[in-house]
Amino acid sequence: MRITQGTFSFLPELTDDQIKKQVKYCLDNGWAVNLEYTDDPHPRNTYWEMYGQPMFDLKDPAGLMMDLEECRKTFPNHYIRVTAFDSTHQWETPRLSFIVNRPPSEPGFQVTRQECEGRKIRYTVHSYATDQPESQRYRN
Amino acid sequence: MADTIQNNKRYEAGVIPYKKMGYWEPDYQPLDTDVIALFRITPQDGVDPEEAAAAVAGESSTATWTVVWTDRLTACDKYRAKAYRVDQVPGSEDQYFAYIAYDIQLFEPGSIANLTASIIGNVFGFKAIRALRLEDMRIPTAYMTTYKGPPTGIVVERERLDKFGRPLLGATTKPKLGLSGRNYGRVVYEALKGGLDFVKDDENINSQPFMHWRDRFLYVMEAVNKASAATGEVKGHYLNVTAATMEDMYERAEFAKELGSTIVMIDLVIGYTAIQSMSNWARKNDMILHLHRAGHSTYTRQKNHGVSFRVISKWMRMAGVDHIHAGTVVGKLEGDPNQIAGFYDVLREPFNETNLEHGIFFDQDWAGLNKCMPVASGGIHAGQMHQLLHYLGEDCVLQFGGGTIGHPDGIQAGATANRVALEAMIMARNEGRDYLAEGPDILNKAAKDCKPLQHALDTWKDITFNYSSTDTPDFVPTATASA
Numbered sequence: 001m002r003i004t005q006g007t008f009s010f011l012p013e014l015t016d017d018q019i020k021k022q023v024k025y026c027l028d029n030g031w032a033v034n035l036e037y038t039d040d041p042h043p044r045n046t047y048w049e050m051y052g053q054p055m056f057d058l059k060d061p062a063g064l065m066m067d068l069e070e071c072r073k074t075f076p077n078h079y080i081r082v083t084a085f086d087s088t089h090q091w092e093t094p095r096l097s098f099i100v101n102r103p104p105s106e107p108g109f110q111v112t113r114q115e116c117e118g119r120k121i122r123y124t125v126h127s128y129a130t131d132q133p134e135s136q137r138y139r140n
Numbered sequence: 141m142a143d144t145i146q147n148n149k150r151y152e153a154g155v156i157p158y159k160k161m162g163y164w165e166p167d168y169q170p171l172d173t174d175v176i177a178l179f180r181i182t183p184q185d186g187v188d189p190e191e192a193a194a195a196v197a198g199e200s201s202t203a204t205w206t207v208v209w210t211d212r213l214t215a216c217d218k219y220r221a222k223a224y225r226v227d228q229v230p231g232s233e234d235q236y237f238a239y240i241a242y243d244i245q246l247f248e249p250g251s252i253a254n255l256t257a258s259i260i261g262n263v264f265g266f267k268a269i270r271a272l273r274l275e276d277m278r279i280p281t282a283y284m285t286t287y288k289g290p291p292t293g294i295v296v297e298r299e300r301l302d303k304f305g306r307p308l309l310g311a312t313t314k315p316k317l318g319l320s321g322r323n324y325g326r327v328v329y330e331a332l333k334g335g336l337d338f339v340k341d342d343e344n345i346n347s348q349p350f351m352h353w354r355d356r357f358l359y360v361m362e363a364v365n366k367a368s369a370a371t372g373e374v375k376g377h378y379l380n381v382t383a384a385t386m387e388d389m390y391e392r393a394e395f396a397k398e399l400g401s402t403i404v405m406i407d408l409v410i411g412y413t414a415i416q417s418m419s420n421w422a423r424k425n426d427m428i429l430h431l432h433r434a435g436h437s438t439y440t441r442q443k444n445h446g447v448s449f450r451v452i453s454k455w456m457r458m459a460g461v462d463h464i465h466a467g468t469v470v471g472k473l474e475g476d477p478n479q480i481a482g483f484y485d486v487l488r489e490p491f492n493e494t495n496l497e498h499g500i501f502f503d504q505d506w507a508g509l510n511k512c513m514p515v516a517s518g519g520i521h522a523g524q525m526h527q528l529l530h531y532l533g534e535d536c537v538l539q540f541g542g543g544t545i546g547h548p549d550g551i552q553a554g555a556t557a558n559r560v561a562l563e564a565m566i567m568a569r570n571e572g573r574d575y576l577a578e579g580p581d582i583l584n585k586a587a588k589d590c591k592p593l594q595h596a597l598d599t600w601k602d603i604t605f606n607y608s609s610t611d612t613p614d615f616v617p618t619a620t621a622s623a
Contacts, residue, residue: 003372007305008567010335010559012589018567025570043302043374083304090490090511093295096305096570109369119358123365123400 001108003041006081006098016065019082019100023061026084031095032056033064034085035071037078039137042109042127054085068100077103077138103138142166155206158194162217163203168224170241176278177259178501179238180229182271182444192269193223193238199263201242218243230614235444237275237501249286252412252459260447271445277454278502285507287458291423293510294488294535297462300402300428301337301374306566307534308337309558310378312517312541316342321351325359327551331544332367332375334555339363340517340539341380343407343434353383353392361399378405378430378463386417393421403428403462408452409435412459419460430515431461441610448611450479450499453486457512465515469531472519476609477531487512488535496615515539521600522561522593526579529565538562548599553592560590 008014014022026033033055036048051071055063064082071080080101083094107128114122129137144150144162158164170176177200183192201221202211225239248254264272298304313319313327328339339360347353360377368375381392381404389406396404404427406418415431422429439446449466456464466483467475482498488511492504516532517539528538540558547554564586568575575582587594 001370001372004335004559005302005373008563010556010563010590011567011586018571021571022567025572041372043368043372046302090508091295093299094304097302098305109372111365111369119354120398121358121362123361125365125369 001106003079003099003102003106003108005041005043007096008098013102014098014100016068019068020061020065022096022098023064023082023084026082026096027058027061029084029086029095030088031084031086033058034083035064035067035080035100036083037071037075037080037101039078039103039134040127040130041079041106042130043125045127048079048081051080054083072101075101079103105138151207151209151212153207153209157191158198158203159188159191161194161198161203161207162220163197163201163223164190164194165222165224168222168241170224170239171243171280173244173280173282174241174278175244175247175255175259175280175283176502177240177242177274178276179240180271180273180275180444181226181236181238181269182234183236184268184270187268189226189228189236189238190223193226193236193240195266195268196238196263196272197221197223197240199266200240200258200261201246219246221246232614234270244280244283247283249283250288250416252416252455256412256455264445273443273445274447274451276448276499276501277451278504279454279458281505281507284458284505284509287509288419288423288460289457289506289509290429290460290462290512291419291510292426292428292462294513295511297428297513301376303337303374305534306562307529307532308513308537309335309555309562310338310340310515310517310537310539311336311544311555312340312342312539313345314342314541314545316345317348318350321355321359324351324356325363327545328360328377329363329367330551331555332364332377333370334544334552335371335559336375336544336555337373338376338378338403338537338539340378340430341405343380343382343432345380346382354395357392357395357399357401361401364401374402376402376428378403380405380407380432381418382407382410386414389414389418390421393418393425393427397425397427401427403430405430405432406461407432407434408456412455415456415459415461422462423460428462429460430463431456431465433465443611448499450482450486453483453512454504457487457506457509461512462510463513463515463537465517467514468516468518468520468528470520470524470527470605471516472605476612478613479609479611480531482613484514484532484536487514488533497613499613511535513537517541519603519605521603522557522596523580523583523600523603525558525561525565525583526575529562529569530576534566543596543600546599547592548595549592554596556590557592557596560586560593561596 035051038048229235521543544554
C-alpha cells in the first residue's frame with residue numbers, strides 16, 4: 001500500500017528540485033519549515049520525531065535541502081515530511097506538509113473490529129509496522 | 141434634515157408618517173456599538189424613499205402603525221432604529237439602499253433568533269414597500285463577542301484531519317435517495333479509498349423507509365474506518381443528523397459520536413435556534429459541524445426581495461457552523477464570481493474591509509471568531525480545477541458528487557482523478573506558475589501519470605454551466621488610468 005498523507009502523495013515522488021520549489025514557496029510566505037521522521041505512520045500519530053528545530057530564520061531552501069540529505073542518510077527507511085509553520089495571528093498552524101521520503105515497502109494498517117451491543121462496532125486502526133520493536137521496523 | 145416632530149404633538153393619538161416619528165435621522169452618526177443593517181428597498185409607487193426607509197426602521201424596531209402613548213414610558217429615542225442614509229441603487233430607478241442603525245440593547249446577546257426576529261421579522265411583508273432585501277449587516281464587536289462562532293474552525297479542523305495546504309475533497313453520495321445502507325456504504329468506501337477526504341449525506345437523507353438512520357451510520361463508519369486503514373489518512377463522512385425534533389437530532393449525533401465520526405451535518409431548514417443548539421453540542425463533543433444550506437435560494441437568489449446570502453453567511457458564522465455551502469462560481473448552481481468572493485471572505489477572514497464590488501458594504505471585525513470553511517458543491521469536475529483554485533482559494537471543501545461517482549471507470553477512479561488534479565494544481569501554483577492560464581496543460585500533463593484523470597478530462601472536458609447570474613453586485617469596478 002501507499003500512505004497518502006501529506007499534500008502531494010497522489011503525485012509521483014517529488015524530485016529534489018520540486019521539493020526545493022515548495023520550500024521556497026513556504027519561505028516566501030514567511031513560514032518556518034522543518035523536517036520530521038517516523039516509523040509509525042498511523043493517521044493519528046501527530047508527533048513525528050523532529051529532525052532539529054523549525055528553521056525560523058532560513059532564507060534559502062538550500063538550508064533545508066542539506067538537512068534533508070543528512071536526514072535521509074540517517075533514516076533511509078523512515079517516512080520523512082516537510083512541514084511549514086505559519087505564525088500569523090489566527091493561523092499559528094502548519095500551512096503545508098508533504099512526504100519527502102518513504103520506506104521501500106509500506107505494510108500499512110489493519111482494521112480491528114470489536115463487536116459491541118446493538119450491531120455497534122468499535123474500530124481500531126493498527127500500524128503493522130509497530131508489531132516490530134522500534135529499532136527493527138523497516139529494516140532492509 | 142430630520143423631520144421628527146419634537147414636541148409633545150409627537151405623541152398625540154393618530155397616525156403620522158414614520159419619518160416624523162423619529163425613524164429618519166439623516167444627521168445620526170452610528171455608534172461603534174450599533175448594529176447596522178443595509179436594506180434594498182423598492183417603495184410602492186408614490187412612496188417617498190426616505191419615508192419607506194423610516195417605515196422599515198420603525199417596523200423592525202419599536203413602531204407600530206399608529207402612535208402609542210406607552211412609548212413615553214420608555215427611553216424611546218434610544219430604542220428607535222434610525223434610518224440615516226438612503227442612496228439610489230446604481231443603475232436602478234426604483235430601488236434604494238437604506239442604512240439603518242439599531243442600538244445594541246435592542247438585541248439579546250448570542251441569539252440569532254432574536255436578532256433576526258427584529259431585522260427580518262415583520263418588515264418584509266409591509267404594504268408600503270413593494271419589495272425588500274437585507275443586503276448586509278455590520279455587527280459591532282461588542283455584540284459579535286456574545287456569539288461563540290464555529291465550534292472547530294478551519295485551523296483546528298485541518299489539524300484534526302492532518303490535511304494542510306490544499307482544499308479538502310468531498311463528494312455527496314448519489315443517488316441521493318433510494319440506496320440501502322449497505323449499498324450506500326459502498327459508495328462511501330470507494331470514494332474515500334480513491335482519494336477523497338470526506339463523503340457527505342445529502343440534505344434530504346434522514347431516516348426514510350429505504351434506509352433507517354442507524355443502518356446508514358453503521359455502514360458508513362465501516363466504510364470510513366476501512367478507507368482510513370487503506371490509505372493511512374484521516375477520513376470522514378458528514379452524517380446528516382437533521383430530524384423532526386431536537387431530541388431526535390441529539391440522539392443521532394450521540395450515536396455518530398459513539399461510532400467515532402469526526403463530523404456531523406445539519407440542514408439550514410432546521411432553523412437558527414436548532415443550529416445554535418447543535419453548535420453547542422458539537423463544541424462539547426469535539427465534532428466538526430457541517431451545514432447544508434437547504435432552502436436558502438427561496439430567499440437569497442432574487443435581487444429585489446429576501447436576504448442576501450452574505451448575511452446568511454454572517455449569521456451562520458456567528459451561530460457557529462464549521463462548514464457551509466457557499467457556491468462554486470463554475471458549477472451548476474447560481475453564483476456570480478464577485479458575490480461568491482464576498483461570501484467566502486465573510487466566512488474565512490478575521491476582518492472584512494468594505495468592498496462594494498464584492499457586495500461587502502461595511503468593515504466587519506470578526507472579533508476572533510473561528511473561521512468557517514466554505515464548501516463548493518454542485519456540478520463541478522476535475523477539468524475545472526484551475527478555475528476552482530483561482531476563484532475559491534485553498535481553504536474550502538471541493539465536492540465532486542457526480543464528478544466522482546459518475547466517472548466512467550468507477551468511483552475510486554473518479555476520486556483519484558480529482559485528488560491528482562488538485563495536487564498537481566497546488567504544486568504548480570506553489571511553484572509560481574500562472575496556473576489559471578496553464579490549467580489545462582497542467583491537468584493534461586498530470587493525466588499522463590494517471591489514467592483516471594485522463595478519462596475524467598475526456599468525459600467532462602466540454603461541460604460548463606454558462607448562465608447569467610441573478611444575484612450580481614450593483615457596483616462594478618471602474619477602470620482607472622495608471623500613472
